[in-house]
Amino acid sequence: MSEHQEPTRDNREEYRQDTILTHEFDGIQEFDNRLPNWWLWIMWGSMVFALLYWLVFHTLELRDLPRADFETSMQVAQEAELARMAAAGMNDETLWAMSQMDTKVAEGREIFSKHCVACHLDQGQGMVGPNLTDNVWIHGCKPMDLLNTVYEGVAAKGMPAWLNQLGPTRAQSAVAYVLTLRNTNVPGKAPEGEPCVE
Amino acid sequence: MSKPAQRRPDLNTVYTINDDGSRNFLQVADVRGRWQRIKKTGYWLLNLVFVALPLIQVGGHPAVHIDIPRRTAHLFGGTFTNQDFHLVFFLLIGMGLGLFVLTSLAGRVWCGFLCPQTVFMEGVFRPIERFIEGDRFQRAKRKKQGGAGNTGRKLAKHTVFLLLAWAISIWFMAYFIPVRELLGLLPHFPGHTTALLWSLFWTGMLYFDYSWFREQTCLIICPYGRLQATLVDYDTVIIGYDKKRGEPRGKGVESGGDCIDCRRCVDVCPTGIDIRNGLQMECIGCTNCVDACDEIMDKIKKPRGLVRFDSSRGFETGVSHFFRGRFWIYAVAFAALATLFVVRVGSRDSFHVTVMRPRGIPFTMEEGRIRNLYTFHLQNKTDDEKVYLIAPAAEVFADVEGVEYIIPQPRVALAPLSDQQVTLFASMPREGYVSGRDFIFTVTDSATSVVKNVKVRFRGP
Numbered sequence: 001m002s003e004h005q006e007p008t009r010d011n012r013e014e015y016r017q018d019t020i021l022t023h024e025f026d027g028i029q030e031f032d033n034r035l036p037n038w039w040l041w042i043m044w045g046s047m048v049f050a051l052l053y054w055l056v057f058h059t060l061e062l063r064d065l066p067r068a069d070f071e072t073s074m075q076v077a078q079e080a081e082l083a084r085m086a087a088a089g090m091n092d093e094t095l096w097a098m099s100q101m102d103t104k105v106a107e108g109r110e111i112f113s114k115h116c117v118a119c120h121l122d123q124g125q126g127m128v129g130p131n132l133t134d135n136v137w138i139h140g141c142k143p144m145d146l147l148n149t150v151y152e153g154v155a156a157k158g159m160p161a162w163l164n165q166l167g168p169t170r171a172q173s174a175v176a177y178v179l180t181l182r183n184t185n186v187p188g189k190a191p192e193g194e195p196c197v198e
Numbered sequence: 199m200s201k202p203a204q205r206r207p208d209l210n211t212v213y214t215i216n217d218d219g220s221r222n223f224l225q226v227a228d229v230r231g232r233w234q235r236i237k238k239t240g241y242w243l244l245n246l247v248f249v250a251l252p253l254i255q256v257g258g259h260p261a262v263h264i265d266i267p268r269r270t271a272h273l274f275g276g277t278f279t280n281q282d283f284h285l286v287f288f289l290l291i292g293m294g295l296g297l298f299v300l301t302s303l304a305g306r307v308w309c310g311f312l313c314p315q316t317v318f319m320e321g322v323f324r325p326i327e328r329f330i331e332g333d334r335f336q337r338a339k340r341k342k343q344g345g346a347g348n349t350g351r352k353l354a355k356h357t358v359f360l361l362l363a364w365a366i367s368i369w370f371m372a373y374f375i376p377v378r379e380l381l382g383l384l385p386h387f388p389g390h391t392t393a394l395l396w397s398l399f400w401t402g403m404l405y406f407d408y409s410w411f412r413e414q415t416c417l418i419i420c421p422y423g424r425l426q427a428t429l430v431d432y433d434t435v436i437i438g439y440d441k442k443r444g445e446p447r448g449k450g451v452e453s454g455g456d457c458i459d460c461r462r463c464v465d466v467c468p469t470g471i472d473i474r475n476g477l478q479m480e481c482i483g484c485t486n487c488v489d490a491c492d493e494i495m496d497k498i499k500k501p502r503g504l505v506r507f508d509s510s511r512g513f514e515t516g517v518s519h520f521f522r523g524r525f526w527i528y529a530v531a532f533a534a535l536a537t538l539f540v541v542r543v544g545s546r547d548s549f550h551v552t553v554m555r556p557r558g559i560p561f562t563m564e565e566g567r568i569r570n571l572y573t574f575h576l577q578n579k580t581d582d583e584k585v586y587l588i589a590p591a592a593e594v595f596a597d598v599e600g601v602e603y604i605i606p607q608p609r610v611a612l613a614p615l616s617d618q619q620v621t622l623f624a625s626m627p628r629e630g631y632v633s634g635r636d637f638i639f640t641v642t643d644s645a646t647s648v649v650k651n652v653k654v655r656f657r658g659p
Contacts, residue, residue: 033211036418037219038411117606118571118621127604128562128571128623165619 085168095143098176108177111170115162116178124181125188129159132178133186138193147175206464209478213470214413224413226324227334227465231489240311241321248314252372258581264374270615276543279579279615281550285542292535297422298528301429303520304507305436306483309423315407315415316482318366320468323359323408330355334465356409363404367397413469416482426479432510433522437483439463439474439505440513447474456500463487463505473505549586549612550577551641553654554619560657567600568658569625576620576641578612584643586610588620591638591651598630609644624656631658 019032056062064072088094098104113122119129130138139149150171153161162171205222207213214222254261259272269280278285300307309316331337331351340348372380387393407415416423430436444457457474464472466486471478473487491505512518552575562569578584588608595601604623612618624637639652 031210034215034217034219036212036215036221036414038221038414039418040219114607115621118604118623122606127564128569 081168090144090147090172092143095147095172095175095179098172099143099179101176104173104176105180107170108173108175111166111174112177115166116174119159121188123184123186123188124178125186127189130192131186131189132181133184133188134191135183135196136191136193137196141194141196143175143179146178147172150175207467207470207472207475209475212417212480214417221410221414222470223410224468224470225334225337226468226486227462227490228328229466229486229490229493231485231492233485233489237311237320237485241317244312244314244317245321249369252369252377260372260376262373263376266374268615277579277581277615278546279550279577281577281579282546285539285546288535288539288542292532292539295528295532295535298429299525299532301426302431302434302524302528305430305434306423306426306481309416310483310485315420316484318404319408319412320484322362326358326362327355330358359409360401360405363408364397364401366404367400370400371397413480413482417469417480423479423482430477431524433519433524435507435509435512435518435520436477437473437481437485437488437505438477438508438510438513440503440508441474442513444474444504456495456504458494458498460494462490462494466490477510546579547650548578548580548646548648549584549641549643549650550579551575551650551652552577553652555657561659563628563659564625566628567602567625568628568631568656569623570637570654570656571621571623572639572654574620574622574639574641574652575617576610576612577617578615581614582645583614584612584645586612587640587642587644588622589640589642590624591640594638595626595635598626598632600630601626624654626656628659631656633658 021030021032023029057065063069112120112124116124116129119127120132121127124132126132135141137145139145139154149159150166151161151163151168153159162174166174205213205216211217214224216222251262252260256275257272259275259277261274263272265271271278297308331340340351368380368384375383383393387397439457444455446454447457447459448454463474463486466489467473468484468486469480469482471480473481487505488507492502495502495504509518509520554573554575556571556573559571562571574588576586578586586609588605588610590603590605602623602625604625606622607620610618610620622639634655636653636655639654641650641652642648
């Protein structure tokens with residue numbers, strides 16, 4: 001087969017001589033027509049982009065890769081949430097104060113009866129979860145410790161992290177309610193953890 | 199072999215790409231005729247549907263509202279949640295096979311009459327271009343003359359194109375954000391980088407597509423166009439040129455075949471082919487050449503249909519058979535998928551229960567008893583308030599002494615389309631435990647008495 005071969009074509013005008021490539025499979029041959037320029041530009045553009053991306057993200061590390069960027073964003077969001085709580089005056093004292101507010105406690109009781117009773121039982125006397133009515137605590141007895149435990153959960157023992165499910169406000173109400181249970185000493189699960197020293 | 203001054207469409211090259219790879223931008227001639235009337239009507243209707251779907255309210259929701267953040271879709275009064283997402287499989291494969299049926303029978307009807315690319319291009323953008331810049335000859339004349347008038351028209355056209363591209367991209371968002379909310383959000387777009395960039399990106403894409411890229415989308419990017427060779431065969435009805443009648447072509451009505459080589463069919467082609475070269479990959483079945491040729495045939499007092507819809511077999515032998523093996527295979531596959539889709543849509547459940555166990559704690563031991571904790575995730579998939587009742591199925595484990603259930607929340611009230619996790623326990627004495635047995639809990643919709651049996655394995659040492 002010759003390098004350039006006159007292709008068969010059924011239109012009359014011979015506009016130009018086409019280049020036909022030498023290889024052939026099952027009688028199928030191909031032309032060597034030029035790619036559209038817009039297509040070539042996409043290719044060159046992608047190459048330039050890849051090079052820049054490689055330089056910026058991997059070599060010079062000027063910008064974070066998506067995963068690191070995501071983690072940074074999450075951290076920023078968490079810090080913002082903590083800052084928001086601090087700005088709202090969320091600390092041991094405010095949680096104690098909440099535990100004195102009827103509306104907060106009532107809201108907390110409702111949340112407790114929905115989400116917490118399964119493990120801590122209706123009066124907080126404990127079953128799967130620890131007894132909340134004594135003054136002995138596993139993860140710290142300060143109101144902020146409790147709030148943190150509710151927010152983050154204790155995965156190893158089956159306590160879920162409630163922050164995502166309840167949101168901060170409702171979790172705080174639940175903690176306010178739990179604080180009212182302290183020292184009610186309902187007979188139930190034996191005390192676990194450290195006695196509270198304030 | 200002398201080269202003609204002007205390049206003409208051939209089978210070996212893409213006419214819209216020049217030898218040096220640059221674009222050969224088509225100036226498509228006007229065409230009138232019966233197929234054009236049908237197409238125009240169709241374009242109007244489809245554009246109307248596009249605008250109307252987010253506006254029409256069906257059952258308290260827009261006719262089409264795909265709510266991505268809430269993972270629900272409201273489609274023509276039906277409510278679908280993430281649990282129904284598998285239906286998309288039946289829908290997409292079914293629509294694909296439906297397209298196969300249509301293609302095997304009548305070629306690229308989709309491309310010429312129904313595809314959004316065509317509907318916006320031929321139904322909206324090209325008529326506007328024609329209105330502002332005039333027909334093919336006026337455009338060519340103005341381009342030659344140049345001057346402020348030409349620039350002004352170009353500027354006006356591109357401004358309108360940009361505004362339209364923006365409007366279409368915004369309206370497309372109404373399929374995902376209800377119109378009222380969307381209108382409220384629009385003023386915030388300039389301050390919201392992501393929203394602004396996305397709306398500008400889609401505006402830019404549409405503008406680029408309809409102002410410059412045009413038929414290149416169909417020729418080079420569209421995967422459906424590229425599938426044609428496998429879907430179309432000798433008996434598929436396509437737009438074709440009746441060689442037997444037309445050849446030998448030539449000037450002068452009496453000089454042989456009916457084709458007078460007036461090249462009207464080439465001038466009106468939006469993808470730049472010569473239909474007389476036979477079926478080509480570029481042909482989107484737009485019917486422009488059919489109407490163009492019919493008009494000429496009327497003028498030279500010859501019967502219409504030199505370029506017409508017919509099968510390759512029909513053009514050669516005058517006989518066609520449509521319902522052949524290929525059609526039946528596609529049709530049966532399509533019918534199966536469509537039936538499955540309809541049945542699955544009709545039988546989708548009104549609520550969903552998933553059981554989860556605490557990670558790493560299959561059971562706990564307490565005072566000689568084995569306890570299992572289950573978390574039921576209840577999902578209300580309806581638009582109504584619902585109360586679900588959770589209870590153990592009585593007959594299961596009737597033979598074991600001392601089985602206890604703790605269901606702290608046997609009544610679960612759920613707002614429309616909301617979900618909740620409910621924790622419950624089952625326990626039994628260590629002595630009674632046999633491994634490998636399942637508890638069954640019933641979850642009952644209190645309003646409709648629809649019962650779901652939830653089977654959970656009781657784990658122990």
